[in-house]
Amino acid sequence: MVVVGGGMAGARLAQRLAPSGADVTVVGEERHAPYNRVLLAEVLAGRYAPEVVALPGVPGAVVRRGVRVVRIDRGERAVLCDDGGVLRYDRLVLATGSNPVLPPLRGLFAEDGGSFPEGVHAFRTMDDCLALSAAVRPEARAVVVGGGLLGVSAARALAARGAQVVVATQGEHLMERHLDASAAELLRAHLEGLGVEVHTQCRVRGLLTREADGGAEPSRQLRPALSRRAGGGGRTARPVVTAVELADGYRLGTDLVVLACGVRPRVGLAQAAGLAVAKGVVVDDALRTSDPSVHAVGDCAQHAGVVYGLAGPATEQADALADVLTAGPAPRYGGTRSLTRLTLNGPAALDIASFGETTPAPGDDVLRLADATRGAYRKVVLRGDRLVGGILLGDLGTVGTLARTWEGDEPLPSPPLHLLTDNGGS
Numbered sequence: 001m002v003v004v005g006g007g008m009a010g011a012r013l014a015q016r017l018a019p020s021g022a023d024v025t026v027v028g029e030e031r032h033a034p035y036n037r038v039l040l041a042e043v044l045a046g047r048y049a050p051e052v053v054a055l056p057g058v059p060g061a062v063v064r065r066g067v068r069v070v071r072i073d074r075g076e077r078a079v080l081c082d083d084g085g086v087l088r089y090d091r092l093v094l095a096t097g098s099n100p101v102l103p104p105l106r107g108l109f110a111e112d113g114g115s116f117p118e119g120v121h122a123f124r125t126m127d128d129c130l131a132l133s134a135a136v137r138p139e140a141r142a143v144v145v146g147g148g149l150l151g152v153s154a155a156r157a158l159a160a161r162g163a164q165v166v167v168a169t170q171g172e173h174l175m176e177r178h179l180d181a182s183a184a185e186l187l188r189a190h191l192e193g194l195g196v197e198v199h200t201q202c203r204v205r206g207l208l209t210r211e212a213d214g215g216a217e218p219s220r221q222l223r224p225a226l227s228r229r230a231g232g233g234g235r236t237a238r239p240v241v242t243a244v245e246l247a248d249g250y251r252l253g254t255d256l257v258v259l260a261c262g263v264r265p266r267v268g269l270a271q272a273a274g275l276a277v278a279k280g281v282v283v284d285d286a287l288r289t290s291d292p293s294v295h296a297v298g299d300c301a302q303h304a305g306v307v308y309g310l311a312g313p314a315t316e317q318a319d320a321l322a323d324v325l326t327a328g329p330a331p332r333y334g335g336t337r338s339l340t341r342l343t344l345n346g347p348a349a350l351d352i353a354s355f356g357e358t359t360p361a362p363g364d365d366v367l368r369l370a371d372a373t374r375g376a377y378r379k380v381v382l383r384g385d386r387l388v389g390g391i392l393l394g395d396l397g398t399v400g401t402l403a404r405t406w407e408g409d410e411p412l413p414s415p416p417l418h419l420l421t422d423n424g425g426s
Contacts, residue, residue, distance in 0.1 A: 001325070002027065002079055002087050004069045004269065005095030006034050009298030009314040013093060014058040016322035024061040025087055027079070031066040032126045033057075038311050040129045044136075045157035047345060050126060072273035074291055091293055091325065094270055094281055095318075098263035098299035098309060100124045103145060106206030106245075117209045119241035120257045123154050135256055138162030142256040143244050145204050147174045149342055151260035152187065156344045158258070159194045166197045166252055168204050168244070178340050178354035182370060183377045183393045190350050190375060203247040207257065209239035265300045265307055280307040285332040287321045297321050304335055312338050337407050341399070350375070351396045356389030356406055357381055364388070385411040 001017065003010045006028020014026050028034070032050070039053040068082040078088045100122040102108065108116065116122075121132045136142065140163045144155045147169025158165045167174075173184035174191075188198050243251045265280035276282040276290035280302030287295045287303070298314040301307070308314070313336035320333035339355040358381060360366050365382040376394030380387055380402065387406045392399050405412070 001025070001091045001093065002089040003093045003095055004079065005093075005097055005298070005300075006030060006063065006065065007095060007097045007298065008034065008037055008055065008311055009097070009318045010034070010093070010095035011055050011058060012315050012318035013095065013297060013322055014061045014063075015056065016319060017325065018058060018060045020326045021060075022325070024058070026058065026061055026063045027067050027069055027081065027087070028063065028065050029068045030125060030127070033063075033065070035126055036311075037125075040123070040126065041153035041157040042345065043126075044123075044129050044133050044154065045160040045345070046133070047160075050130065069269060072269055072294075074273055074294070077293065089293075091295065093321065094289070094294065094296040094300055095298045096266040096269060096300045098124075099266050100259060101262045101264050102259060103204065103261050105145075105204060107209060108207060115238060117207060117239045117241045118212065118237075119255055120207065120259070122259050123150060124263065132256070132258065133161075136161045136163050139164060140255040141253060142166070142258060143168060143204075143252055143254045144258045144260055145169075145244070146260035146262065147171055147198070147200065148177060148260065148262060149175055149340065150262070151258075152191070153342065153344070154258050154260050155191060155196050156194070158256075159191075159196050163256070164195070164197075166199065166254075167191070168199045168202045168246070168252075170203050171200060173200055174198065175352075178358070179352070179391055179393070180358060180379065182368075183352075183379070183391050186370075186372065186375055186377050186393055187350070187352065189372075190344075190348070194348065204244050205247045206245045207241050208243040208245055208251065210242050212237035212240050263299065263309055265302070265309075267300055270296070270300070278302055278305075285334065286324050287317060287333055295321055295324075303333065306335065308336060308338055310338050310340060312336060339399075339403050339406075341396075351392075351394065353392040353396055353399045353403075354390070355403060356387075358389045358391050382412070387412060 001022050001024045003026045006026050010026055011034035014024050017024050034055040036053045042048045069079045070082050071080040078086050080086055122128050142158050142163045142165050144151050144167045147167050155165045155167045173181050174187050241257055243253045245251050267277045267281055270281045271277050281296040281300050283296050283301050283303050289296055297317040299309050316336045323331035342352040344350040360381045367380050369378045378392050380390040390402055
């Protein structure tokens, strides 16, 4: 069995398969041991060392790090690696994860098209995290492009390192996929209380750079932005970012730019191999692709039209596939009712949770409890006698009971006001 991808889903699957005695090889492109990607912001903030977020080892499995699979030969049932290796399989599992979405910014790539200007970072992998951690310093100006879960996490971590942080997002409010406007306003107040400047409905149009100073360390002071690179015939060092330009022409001087605009399923291998691909690699309830000997799990997989892109569903899919592979065709994956949870640690900690349908449909009932003084917000959406979604911010004492009620699709007693009490009525 060959697992392509050494991230959370691939590592979890290998761990679950280990007791079965299966011959498992995991091929991971990253040089690091598998790690908990959810905790990268804690590494960036300096609260955890990289080794602290490493996942447990996989006993009995062969793990090849720093190796990229470049082609799948379905006819020969083999994968070809960039180091020249050829791995044959009876079952192949694609756990290739996702790539960061790169916004169409002018000046994002150097003239050769192959690299970002110095000071510009994605925030998706451990290498991204370590590079950004090495670049940040107290009082540095940092612009985070994107106000979703990843952008908020990055902004909070950079602020914890003493940076002057600006968040620029096109959305009407922060974390649009998970929060409503009221909860997002409390989150914004929390970030601004930490010194983070937030600009919503704000589109970044381009990056402004200057030439590197002949290999010298870039100045710690902001310099006037240049609208274009200086001329010259030979190859030069990467240009250094100095500012971002907004759609209205306003320029924000900066030392660092963090791209946190979401992720996209990594499906290139599957497409090249002729497997069915929509948004992600299409899988059935046995997590099989259009080739019965090839499966897919995690961020790259699309089940019943849904690409989850979250750690919880990736873990559930890995567990379900382990059951399928070791117990025969009977076990099935029926989808995940995923709860998104974000904990912003530090002196002013904040917990956020969101699940289900947080925007009510016509005829739904909404219970809402807000306490701006304590920075707490609770909202649940009811459809008849069923809980269909909710948002919690601040004190999450009720989240366990609410999540169990929602996941079990249980009828609610009347009146349901207990859902907003400190213990969720338990």
